[in-house]
Amino acid sequence: MTLMLASVLSREEAEIALAHGADIIDCKDPARGALGALPLAQVADIVAAVDGRRPVSAVVDLPHDVAHARRAFEEAADAGVDYVKFALPLTPDAGEIVAALSPLAQRLKIVAVLFADLGPDFASLPDLAAAGFHGAMLDTAHKGKGRLIDMMPVGALSEFTGLCRELNLSAGLAGALEPPDVPRLLVTGPDVLGFRGALCAHGDRRAGIDAGATRLIRDLIPTRRDKIDTLAAEWALIARGYIEPPGLNETDCVFLHDYVVPMEVGAYAHEYGHTQRVRFNVDAEVARVDVTDDMRAVFSYDVIMDAIKVILAGGHIAMVETIAERLAESVLLHERVRSVTVQVEKLDVAPGAVGVKIRRERHPDARRVKPN
Numbered sequence: 017m018t019l020m021l022a023s024v025l026s027r028e029e030a031e032i033a034l035a036h037g038a039d040i041i042d043c044k045d046p047a048r049g050a051l052g053a054l055p056l057a058q059v060a061d062i063v064a065a066v067d068g069r070r071p072v073s074a075v076v077d078l079p080h081d082v083a084h085a086r087r088a089f090e091e092a093a094d095a096g097v098d099y100v101k102f103a104l105p106l107t108p109d110a111g112e113i114v115a116a117l118s119p120l121a122q123r124l125k126i127v128a129v130l131f132a133d134l135g136p137d138f139a140s141l142p143d144l145a146a147a148g149f150h151g152a153m154l155d156t157a158h159k160g161k162g163r164l165i166d167m168m169p170v171g172a173l174s175e176f177t178g179l180c181r182e183l184n185l186s187a188g189l190a191g192a193l194e195p196p197d198v199p200r201l202l203v204t205g206p207d208v209l210g211f212r213g214a215l216c217a218h219g220d221r222r223a224g225i226d227a228g229a230t231r232l233i234r235d236l237i238p239t240r241r242d243k244i245d246t247l248a249a250e251w252a253l254i255a256r257g258y259i260e261p262p263g264l265n266e267t268d269c270v271f272l273h274d275y276v277v278p279m280e281v282g283a284y285a286h287e288y289g290h291t292q293r294v295r296f297n298v299d300a301e302v303a304r305v306d307v308t309d310d311m312r313a314v315f316s317y318d319v320i321m322d323a324i325k326v327i328l329a330g331g332h333i334a335m336v337e338t339i340a341e342r343l344a345e346s347v348l349l350h351e352r353v354r355s356v357t358v359q360v361e362k363l364d365v366a367p368g369a370v371g372v373k374i375r376r377e378r379h380p381d382a383r384r385v386k387p388n
């Protein structure tokens with residue numbers, strides 16, 4: 017289950033985020049860059065306002081002196097937060113700092129933040145796990161210069177969340193995320209999606225948290241159904257195909273046609289070590305919901321394209337059949353998809369195209385029913 021993290025700078029913003037479904041309240045000062053710490057008194061005030069209704073995280077500016085770094089974390093813990101986030105240094109002594117913070121990991125959930133636009137080194141993830149850290153989060157350092165998915169392809173994001181999963185680290189993704197990014201990033205299986213800008217009016221991370229914007233993000237992230245208690249949430253269930261829309265049983269087709277990418281594919285020895293052109297044609301039969309122009313109801317062709325990119329990021333694949341099966345399975349993960357037809361063709365093997373075309377349906381039992 018992916019959790020929604022909302023970055024706030026006051027108790028008033030924390031109340032809005034809580035009222036509209038945030039799972040984690042993150043204390044951060046957007047006026048101080050990508051990972052600006054709030055004064056401890058403000059953090060303590062937010063903790064008091066939240067009053068245990070949800071976990072609270074806080075950003076700590078990491079002093080480079082290890083003793084001071086440890087003290088900064090202890091002060092955050094004393095303020096009552098559940099998680100502490102800090103920017104993992106890119107300097108050679110990062111491992112030393114991680115090791116020095118390790119003893120604190122017994123009493124505090126520590127999350128190291130890596131920046132997708134600063135050339136993060138995923139090789140540091142095992143050190144974080146060995147130090148007992150709770151998790152790692154990919155964010156963007158230069159706000160206003162693009163979204164996370166602009167800075168790092170979805171295949172690399174999927175690699176990050178996969179590595180974290182293997183290391184039993186919580187995997188967070190953030191970075192100027194916008195509503196259309198949410199279904200695309202859910203495909204990578206993050207434990208946490210973090211937001212500030214998308215929760216604010218007009219996406220301006222330095223404006224205040226906006227109730228409607230926060231509600232939209234909440235509705236885009238599937239939540240435990242036992243928390244569903246509003247018509248809007250029920251409608252979100254309809255949009256995701258958990259329950260049948262009243263009186264509607266038609267489907268729409270969302271497609272991606274003639275998408276040609278260079279890919280390492282083939283079973284012959286001579287097909288290894290280089291790419292060849294592969295063409296994708298995908299038609300997803302999607303349950304129609306009687307709405308327009310609302311992100312909550314969208315099953316986007318982006319999701320199909322991202323699923324292909326995630327498969328590509330996995331390296332050489334011998335059989336086009338394997339590619340087709342994995343792609344169909346990934347697209348069918350989305351509750352609104354009733355069936356999908358996938359055609360995968362190699363274009364450089366013969367004068368024409370060779371490949372496979374499959375059709376897979378959602379298993380009837382897979383359809384969720386509205387909680388009673």
Ligand SMILES: O=C[C@H](O)COP(=O)(O)O
Binds near residue numbers: 155156190193
């Ligand atoms: O961890 C969450 C960050 O505060 C994300 O902020 P942003 O959405 O403005 O990039």
